[in-house]
Amino acid sequence: MxxxxxxxxxxxxxxxxxxxxxxxxxxxxxxxxxxxxxxxxxxxxxxxxxxxxxxxxxxxxxxxxxxxxxxxxxxxLPVVHDDYTDSFPLISSTSPALSPCSRVVPILSSPPSMTAFQHHRSKEPFVLKNYTQAWPALTYNPWRSPTYLRHVAGPGRVVPVEVGSDYRASNWTQTIMRWDDFLCSLSSSKQATADPVLYLAQHNLLAQFPALRDDIIIPDYVYAAMVAPDDYPNYRPPGNEDQLVLNAWLGPAGTVSPAHTDPYYNLYAQVVGRKTVWLAPPGATASMYPYSAPTSSPAVSGTDKESRNPAVNNIDPSLSNTSRVDVFARAQSREEFPAFWENAVAQAMAVTLEPGDLLFFPPGWWHAMRSDDVSFSVSMWF
Structure with a gap:
């Protein structure tokens, strides 16, 4: 060539x-x-x-x-119209355990005004309970129904999925599969123990299936024209025309997104099932043991903030913005990652999101996600 x-x-x-x-x-x-x-x-x-x-x-x-x-x-192709009374299976009614943290993510009693959000509330994470309960996705076009999700796409569709429960693993891969087959895997009574785990992650499903886009209502906060926060001065909004990136996340119980950072403000809407989220500020980066980029040497100490902050590294974004610490492990070794336990945990917070909850967190914040049921979420980067 x-x-x-x-x-x-x-x-x-x-x-x-x-x-x-x-x-x-x-x-x-x-x-x-x-x-x-x-x-x-x-x-x-x-x-x-x-x-x-x-x-x-x-x-x-x-x-x-x-x-x-x-x-x-x-x-x-034949199209079958059914009612939407079915739903993905729930795993358990018990409350999932939170990961090591010093506090719970603040839950606001009411949505902040746009001015309050821009100048005050946008500095740290918060949750708005039941904020999206009126979305069509939670009411008359229920995303909890596999039948509805099949109908809205129509027959013959394919989607990209991750194969494996953790993208840090050597056997993790990606594939494209039938949407119907993927939904069947989530509806199976054996989905919690399926091997390999299938996860539709960070995909703009709402662009591929535009009817789903009509089932959500974008919060006004994404149009707040945010400035770079003090602890993340390299922030820039998304480069597309809307300065907004929408991604869907749909997977079985037990699916984990390891602790990592993203370069944007994030509004994260929980639509189906429960998801536990662990968060730590950019100031915890030195204690998060991020993977080193292929062209740089490992750095867990020192004063070179750019080399230690994976969020500013775009050489290998699949790992260089990711921690080696498994924050959801039940028996995490304190000897292997001592700085995490001594410093990051003291700054961390966590919350379990229910359907209808909206989570906000600023750019550069470390976050890990664990699906506690079949979980369908929408992230809005701005």
């Missing part, structure tokens, strides 16, 4: 992938093959991959792909 091709704009390659996927899908459906349903399923899968892999690059391509999928489903 020539150097000019290797160094060309990645958008061009994403646009090429998108266009090729669209033309191939349309061409297949014009063929004389007798297996119309098989061709339709293949076409829908290919179009979904253009969204997942290439972001449907190109002007109005996402809208065209959505319209094409709907048309293929209507003409080639």
């Amino acid at each position: 020539s150097s000019s091709l290797r160094n060309s704009d990645p958008f061009c390659w994403r646009r090429l992938y998108t266009e090729a996927s669209m033309f191939r899908s349309l061409a297949d459906l014009q063929s004389d093959d007798s297996d119309d349903e098989g061709l339709a399923l293949s076409a829908i899968s290919r179009l979904d991959k253009a969204v997942i892999v290439a972001g449907a690059a190109g002007e109005a391509r996402l809208d065209i792909i959505h319209a094409t999928i709907v048309k293929i489903q209507a003409e080639y």
Whole structure:
């Protein structure tokens, strides 16, 4: 491959992938093959991959792909309309144990005003109980219903999932699988002990299935035009037009996101099931034992704050913003990570989110998540 091709704009390659996927899908459906349903399923899968892999690059391509999928489903695939009275299984009614921390995340008695949020409340995490209870996702379009989630996507859809309970593990990987099969795995009575664990994580499912976007109400706080906090001066809002990134997180009980940092303000809405969240401020970074980037040497002490703060490292974001400490381990070794126990725990806080709860935390804060039931959450980075 020539150097000019290797160094060309990645958008061009994403646009090429998108266009090729669209033309191939349309061409297949014009063929004389007798297996119309098989061709339709293949076409829908290919179009979904253009969204997942290439972001449907190109002007109005996402809208065209959505319209094409709907048309293929209507003409080639049967659609069954059921009620939405089913729900994902709950694991236990008992309260889950919190991880080592000095206090519980503050729960506000009422939502702060925009001015109070900008100048005061945005400095530390807080929870608004039942803030999203009126969302369609919790009422008449219930995300707790696998039947509704199948219906809203329609037949033949595929989604990206993580395979493995912890992305730090050597056997962790990713794959693309049928949406129906993924929902079946979550609905199974054996989902809590499934091996491997399947987790739809940090994916803009609401862009792929736009009807889901209509089931949530974006809080006004994401439009607060936030400034960089004192303990995270390198903050910048997302670079897209809306300066907002929406991601969905759907997985079984026991799924864990290890302690890590993100560079944005975060509003985290719990829609289905319970999720326990552990948090520590940027000031705890030196005691969190982050993985070193491939091109830098390990640093757990010293005065080079940039080398110790994984949130400013973009060389290997999958690990360099991640702690080696398992904050949810029941028998964590104090000898292996002494600074964590001596310093980070004293600054940490935790909370278990229930359906309808909204959690806020600032950029650069360490956070770990553990699903205590089948859990469906939406993060809003701004």
